[in-house]
Amino acid sequence: MKRSPPASILPREAGAAPLDVVIGVMALLAALALGASLIADRAAQSWRAGLAGRMTVQVLPPEHGAAEPSLTDETNSALAILRATPGIIRAAPLSDAQAAKLVEPWLGSGAVVAALPLPRLIDVTLLPGTQVDIAALSAKLARAAPDSVLDDHSRWIARLGALADAVELCAYGILTLIAIATASTVAFATRAGLEAHHDIVALLHQMGARSGTIARAFERHYLISALAAAATGAGFAAALFIAAGGLEFAGVEPVPFLPPLVLKPWELAWLLAVPLGAGAIAWATARISVLAALRRIY
Numbered sequence: 001m002k003r004s005p006p007a008s009i010l011p012r013e014a015g016a017a018p019l020d021v022v023i024g025v026m027a028l029l030a031a032l033a034l035g036a037s038l039i040a041d042r043a044a045q046s047w048r049a050g051l052a053g054r055m056t057v058q059v060l061p062p063e064h065g066a067a068e069p070s071l072t073d074e075t076n077s078a079l080a081i082l083r084a085t086p087g088i089i090r091a092a093p094l095s096d097a098q099a100a101k102l103v104e105p106w107l108g109s110g111a112v113v114a115a116l117p118l119p120r121l122i123d124v125t126l127l128p129g130t131q132v133d134i135a136a137l138s139a140k141l142a143r144a145a146p147d148s149v150l151d152d153h154s155r156w157i158a159r160l161g162a163l164a165d166a167v168e169l170c171a172y173g174i175l176t177l178i179a180i181a182t183a184s185t186v187a188f189a190t191r192a193g194l195e196a197h198h199d200i201v202a203l204l205h206q207m208g209a210r211s212g213t214i215a216r217a218f219e220r221h222y223l224i225s226a227l228a229a230a231a232t233g234a235g236f237a238a239a240l241f242i243a244a245g246g247l248e249f250a251g252v253e254p255v256p257f258l259p260p261l262v263l264k265p266w267e268l269a270w271l272l273a274v275p276l277g278a279g280a281i282a283w284a285t286a287r288i289s290v291l292a293a294l295r296r297i298y
Contacts, residue, residue, distance in 0.1 A: 051160075226296070
């Protein structure tokens with residue numbers, strides 16, 4: 001006698017579509033959260049790499065008259081000290097055009113920026129692996145150029161790292177909530193399916209079918225359903241990230257200071273974890289729910 005597969009006792013119902021939609025939407029949100037965490041981590045690494053081994057010296061315009069000669073003299077004095085400091089391999093002032101470019105995202109371009117008394121900026125590059133005494137160097141600069149300010153970017157690196165960590169923590173929190181919601185939805189659907197197929201389950205039990213055999217029918221049913229729905233949601237999220245990479249080519253300007261909201265090919269592969277995770281949650285939840293229900297009934 002040919003045995004039917006376990007899943008045949010739980011036929012696909014027309015009412016299963018809402019469950020698929022819910023799982024698909026949650027998978028979409030989970031994939032977006034996972035992608036956001038990957039973008040934040042990549043941006044944090046890029047920011048740290050860009051600021052590591054670099055310092056900036058600002059020579060502020062004096063408040064009293066004759067600003068331009070004094071500003072130039074202090075800039076030259078600061079350059080002389082920086083270039084004579086061991087461990088510094090490059091110290092170069094930024095041109096007025098470069099300084100205006102830095103403030104352009106906030107103030108825009110035009111005559112307003114040109115009329116502002118912008119500080120002179122000196123970009124400093126350190127020899128890799130070299131430690132410079134920041135306090136001693138700041139004291140030297142203060143004596144030679146009283147209006148100068150040394151910034152070793154340590155504060156910004158710490159803030160950017162904290163920001164990236166907060167984004168990743170929020171993303172993981174969202175993923176946890178989505179996992180809980182998925183498990184709760186599947187548990188509810190499993191109980192409803194078990195109740196709808198009560199006669200079949202009772203007949204199988206009377207014929208000697210074990211609880212594990214009955215549970216396998218349900219867990220396989222919801223595993224396949226969750227995999228298909230979650231794969232659709234994750235695929236839609238991947239399409240959104242790919243489309244975001246083409247916005248610049250379509251004439252949409254990127255938001256200043258924000259990383260591109262696009263995933264690299266190897267990062268897109270991480271989105272496969274969403275349907276796999278949804279399938280695992282559905283499988284485990286269905287099995288636990290059915291076994292618990294059968295223990296209460298029989």
